Amino acid sequence: MLHPVILSGGSGSRLWPLSRQNQPKQFLALVGDHSLFQETVQRASRLDGVQPPVTVCSEDHRFMVGEQLQEIGVANGGILLEPVARNTAPAIALAALHVLASDADGLLLVMPADHLIEDEAAFRNAVTAARALAEGDWLVTFGIHPEYPETGYGYIRRGDALNGAGYRVQSFVEKPDQPTAERYLAEGTYSWNSGMFLFAARRYMEELERHAPQIAAAARQAYATAQRDLDFTRVDKDAFAASPSDSIDYAVMEKTDHAAVVPVSCGWSDIGSWSSLWSVAERDEDGNRYDGDVISIDTKGSLVRASERRMIATIGVEDLVIIDTPDATLVARKDRVQDVKAIVDQLKAAGRQEHLFHRKVYRPWGNYDSIDMGDRFQVKRIAVKPGGTLSLQKHHKRAEHWIVVSGVAEVTCDDKVFDLHENESTYIPLGSVHRLRNRGTELVELIEVQSGAYLGEDDIVRLEDVYGRS
Amino acid sequence: MLHPVILSGGSGSRLWPLSRQNQPKQFLALVGDHSLFQETVQRASRLDGVQPPVTVCSEDHRFMVGEQLQEIGVANGGILLEPVARNTAPAIALAALHVLASDADGLLLVMPADHLIEDEAAFRNAVTAARALAEGDWLVTFGIHPEYPETGYGYIRRGDALNGAGYRVQSFVEKPDQPTAERYLAEGTYSWNSGMFLFAARRYMEELERHAPQIAAAARQAYATAQRDLDFTRVDKDAFAASPSDSIDYAVMEKTDHAAVVPVSCGWSDIGSWSSLWSVAERDEDGNRYDGDVISIDTKGSLVRASERRMIATIGVEDLVIIDTPDATLVARKDRVQDVKAIVDQLKAAGRQEHLFHRKVYRPWGNYDSIDMGDRFQVKRIAVKPGGTLSLQKHHKRAEHWIVVSGVAEVTCDDKVFDLHENESTYIPLGSVHRLRNRGTELVELIEVQSGAYLGEDDIVRLEDVYGRS
Numbered sequence: 001m002l003h004p005v006i007l008s009g010g011s012g013s014r015l016w017p018l019s020r021q022n023q024p025k026q027f028l029a030l031v032g033d034h035s036l037f038q039e040t041v042q043r044a045s046r047l048d049g050v051q052p053p054v055t056v057c058s059e060d061h062r063f064m065v066g067e068q069l070q071e072i073g074v075a076n077g078g079i080l081l082e083p084v085a086r087n088t089a090p091a092i093a094l095a096a097l098h099v100l101a102s103d104a105d106g107l108l109l110v111m112p113a114d115h116l117i118e119d120e121a122a123f124r125n126a127v128t129a130a131r132a133l134a135e136g137d138w139l140v141t142f143g144i145h146p147e148y149p150e151t152g153y154g155y156i157r158r159g160d161a162l163n164g165a166g167y168r169v170q171s172f173v174e175k176p177d178q179p180t181a182e183r184y185l186a187e188g189t190y191s192w193n194s195g196m197f198l199f200a201a202r203r204y205m206e207e208l209e210r211h212a213p214q215i216a217a218a219a220r221q222a223y224a225t226a227q228r229d230l231d232f233t234r235v236d237k238d239a240f241a242a243s244p245s246d247s248i249d250y251a252v253m254e255k256t257d258h259a260a261v262v263p264v265s266c267g268w269s270d271i272g273s274w275s276s277l278w279s280v281a282e283r284d285e286d287g288n289r290y291d292g293d294v295i296s297i298d299t300k301g302s303l304v305r306a307s308e309r310r311m312i313a314t315i316g317v318e319d320l321v322i323i324d325t326p327d328a329t330l331v332a333r334k335d336r337v338q339d340v341k342a343i344v345d346q347l348k349a350a351g352r353q354e355h356l357f358h359r360k361v362y363r364p365w366g367n368y369d370s371i372d373m374g375d376r377f378q379v380k381r382i383a384v385k386p387g388g389t390l391s392l393q394k395h396h397k398r399a400e401h402w403i404v405v406s407g408v409a410e411v412t413c414d415d416k417v418f419d420l421h422e423n424e425s426t427y428i429p430l431g432s433v434h435r436l437r438n439r440g441t442e443l444v445e446l447i448e449v450q451s452g453a454y455l456g457e458d459d460i461v462r463l464e465d466v467y468g469r470s
Numbered sequence: 471m472l473h474p475v476i477l478s479g480g481s482g483s484r485l486w487p488l489s490r491q492n493q494p495k496q497f498l499a500l501v502g503d504h505s506l507f508q509e510t511v512q513r514a515s516r517l518d519g520v521q522p523p524v525t526v527c528s529e530d531h532r533f534m535v536g537e538q539l540q541e542i543g544v545a546n547g548g549i550l551l552e553p554v555a556r557n558t559a560p561a562i563a564l565a566a567l568h569v570l571a572s573d574a575d576g577l578l579l580v581m582p583a584d585h586l587i588e589d590e591a592a593f594r595n596a597v598t599a600a601r602a603l604a605e606g607d608w609l610v611t612f613g614i615h616p617e618y619p620e621t622g623y624g625y626i627r628r629g630d631a632l633n634g635a636g637y638r639v640q641s642f643v644e645k646p647d648q649p650t651a652e653r654y655l656a657e658g659t660y661s662w663n664s665g666m667f668l669f670a671a672r673r674y675m676e677e678l679e680r681h682a683p684q685i686a687a688a689a690r691q692a693y694a695t696a697q698r699d700l701d702f703t704r705v706d707k708d709a710f711a712a713s714p715s716d717s718i719d720y721a722v723m724e725k726t727d728h729a730a731v732v733p734v735s736c737g738w739s740d741i742g743s744w745s746s747l748w749s750v751a752e753r754d755e756d757g758n759r760y761d762g763d764v765i766s767i768d769t770k771g772s773l774v775r776a777s778e779r780r781m782i783a784t785i786g787v788e789d790l791v792i793i794d795t796p797d798a799t800l801v802a803r804k805d806r807v808q809d810v811k812a813i814v815d816q817l818k819a820a821g822r823q824e825h826l827f828h829r830k831v832y833r834p835w836g837n838y839d840s841i842d843m844g845d846r847f848q849v850k851r852i853a854v855k856p857g858g859t860l861s862l863q864k865h866h867k868r869a870e871h872w873i874v875v876s877g878v879a880e881v882t883c884d885d886k887v888f889d890l891h892e893n894e895s896t897y898i899p900l901g902s903v904h905r906l907r908n909r910g911t912e913l914v915e916l917i918e919v920q921s922g923a924y925l926g927e928d929d930i931v932r933l934e935d936v937y938g939r940s
Binding site: 017295297298309310311312313314315316317320322324326327328329330331332333335336337339340342343346347354369371372373374375376377379381399401403405406422423425427445447449451452 | 487765767768779780781782783784785786787790792794796797798799800801802803805806807809810812813816817824839841842843844845846847849851869871873875876892893895897915917919921922
């Protein structure tokens with residue numbers, strides 16, 4: 001059986017301000033209606049004889065993974081939570097152990113959640129070829145046919161042919177300088193290292209035991225003592241933290257004598273920056289890509305993205321990236337977008353929030369958006385999904401007014417429980433124990449007006465929580 | 471006596487998106503804390519022996535003029551409302567008639583509301599010189615010493631000297647082409663036509679009768695039948711509309727044999743575009759002017775203006791103008807900002823609102839800001855000034871929830887009148903007659919949540935209004 005393993009560990013500073021630490025790029029709909037994570041899952045789900053995907057992600061993103069899987073109606077093969085980041089070798093080990101628990105001969109198709117593949121047929125053919133090799137005990141990496149001398153990727157040099165579509169790996173090579181990259185391109189035996197793999201879970205663990213036994217041991221220990229929590233498998237933090245942090249390339253692929261490469265040309269991109277999104281996006285005849293409400297005059301070669309309820313007008317500009325979000329706008333020269341990281345570093349150093357969260361914050365029960373704020377008040381638009389339940393909570397320093405604007409909310413306030421319909425309101429006095437719940441089948445939206453001397457998110461006492469957050 | 475006359479008729483498309491039809495550039499704080507209108511009024515008020523200013527403005531801006539005068543604590547010499555725009559000659563005639571009604575020998579110092587003057591001492595000296603000439607029956611225009619060969623202004627050529635500081639006007643000349651402008655600059659006898667004037671009200675009307683009798687007659691008729699409405703003098707619409715539309719330059723100054731010019735070098739600018747604002751603003755060593763929350767890397771020669779609760783980040787850009795407002799952001803090359811007008815034209819043609827109003831809308835009683843909007847609801851933050859009273863009104867298609875977040879609001883709802891304090895709320899059912907009033911001395915702020923199938927501003931029946939809007 002083939003088990004897709006989706007590695008969703010990206011931190012997402014390179015596509016700021018659209019990506020935030022709390023919502024990295026794999027969860028954004030950058031091209032089309034679905035997020036890169038959802039597209040990755042769907043692409044995998046359309047393969048022949050495939051099992052539900054196993055996702056490895058951080059604690060912080062667990063509810064987003066769950067929600068995005070639910071949105072596309074894909075069955076969940078397991079969501080493994082990394083308590084700390086330890087790079088890809090330990091993450092894949094967790095997935096391998098998870099699959100081995102139910103399928104001793106299971107094959108893993110490992111895919112980063114944030115890559116784009118335009119030619120799905122080519123990808124599928126490559127998977128078929130890789131699968132045949134993996135069944136013959138090879139650890140297969142997918143090598144992307146290089147289209148230009150990129151210096152930002154590692155390369156794989158192929159050796160002897162193994163079957164019609166695969167080769168022994170002769171060597172993995174580091175990110176080259178420009179002349180070296182040009183030579184690789186000219187020689188024709190090099191591929192980009194895509195970070196996608198296909199191998200038997202058993203074979204991966206065998207090679208990991210051999211070449212990185214500490215990682216294998218830590219992963220086994222962490223997985224063996226993992227706790228099941230709703231849809232999530234939360235591995236043991238101390239055990240997992242004991243693992244060395246290392247990539248699959250270093251820990252296994254460069255060391256095993258069973259590394260194979262299947263070259264593929266499938267319109268692959270890792271969308272590592274705004275300029276790479278621009279280059280894979282459909283553009284108008286002046287080379288512009290506009291998303292949202294954009295009015296432009298004499299604009300060329302630019303990527304412009306407006307956010308909801310806002311418009312962007314451009315005049316006479318060229319080769320710019322303009323990304324608007326509710327609380328921050330980026331205007332950058334397209335060939336300087338790698339410096340977005342430096343902006344994020346400045347935000348971090350200043351102790352700000354704009355690199356961590358969007359104004360709209362996702363929670364397991366839905367989301368809230370801080371639509372206004374003043375001296376002693378804050379206004380939030382709160383959306384509660386069907387079935388969603390906020391924690392039973394109280395605040396020491398603020399009272400709240402709730403006005404339902406769509407759906408039917410079940411409100412608990414101290415010893416009363418009652419329904420609140422559209423155009424009805426209630427008052428939650430300071431200190432009262434309260435809860436909000438959506439028992440219906442449509443979204444509940446309400447406006448919350450907070451009033452008080454202190455309005456920080458940390459003024460919350462959670463008495464009960466169905467999502468294990470109390 | 472010297473009577474400042476502030477011409478506040480600008481329409482304000484050139485500084486979009488900060489300026490809107492409903493809030494043109496004279497009402498914006500572009501440099502410093504006060505608006506250009508307020509700075510113009512204050513500058514005039516600091517002259518010796520000066521009377522309270524007379525303002526001529528359009529109906530649409532009357533409350534903003536009143537509020538901005540109040541803010542700076544300047545007594546009001548009259549706010550004359552133009553029911554239709556007829557250019558400067560008729561507008562100044564209204565002001566002349568207004569002054570003549572109480573001061574037969576009154577002198578008018580005519581100033582556009584949207585100009586910047588950096589060297590107030592130089593301006594004051596020029597006024598003194600002009601005043602001496604005006605007392606000798608001259609109609610004086612202020613000629614700005616040209617600093618570069620501007621092709622966007624008309625020029626004034628001086629003739630014989632009249633006193634130490636003034637000259638006969640030899641001729642007014644149209645906007646020149648580049649070589650002509652360079653010649654004017656080289657010859658040294660030309661000044662920019664600033665649109666500022668000083669003359670006796672009586673003399674202006676005499677010359678207007680002589681050279682543009684239809685304008686004079688229409689203005690006399692319109693002023694004679696004007697209605698007093700609160701602080702405002704509303705001239706008769708039909709009578710005023712009968713006036714030809716003409717500038718004081720064409721109608722009077724170019725024709726009279728009593729035109730004089732007082733050249734002055736006072737750091738004058740008409741801030742006719744974003745690039746001219748950039749050139750008069752203080753800038754950092756890289757030539758950037760930042761207002762608000764801006765983070766930048768390798769940025770040069772740019773004007774960047776962030777709006778409240780939002781940040782702008784720039785990377786590697788040069789000579790850009792970036793202007794952010796709550797509903798629209800402009801990104802333009804600095805030498806292309808004259809095309810802002812074309813953007814405004816596109817907005818007009820598309821029947822949009824972003825050229826007419828800001829998200830925050832000013833009313834005589836205060837303002838409201840549409841902070842959120844959904845399918846069947848809208849959320850507004852409403853501020854009511856001390857003494858402010860909204861109209862007694864009702865809505866056919868929406869109910870409203872009010873939550874007071876600061877101050878004490880007096881609420882009328884059908885037959886009940888009651889006070890609402892901070893952290894208190896009330897419900898205004900659909901169809902009920904209601905009113906909101908601030909009897910206190912501090913600002914009242916409240917959050918209004920509207921709920922209903924139709925939420926347009928036109929669903930309002932005004933039963934009573936203290937500002938004459940019912």
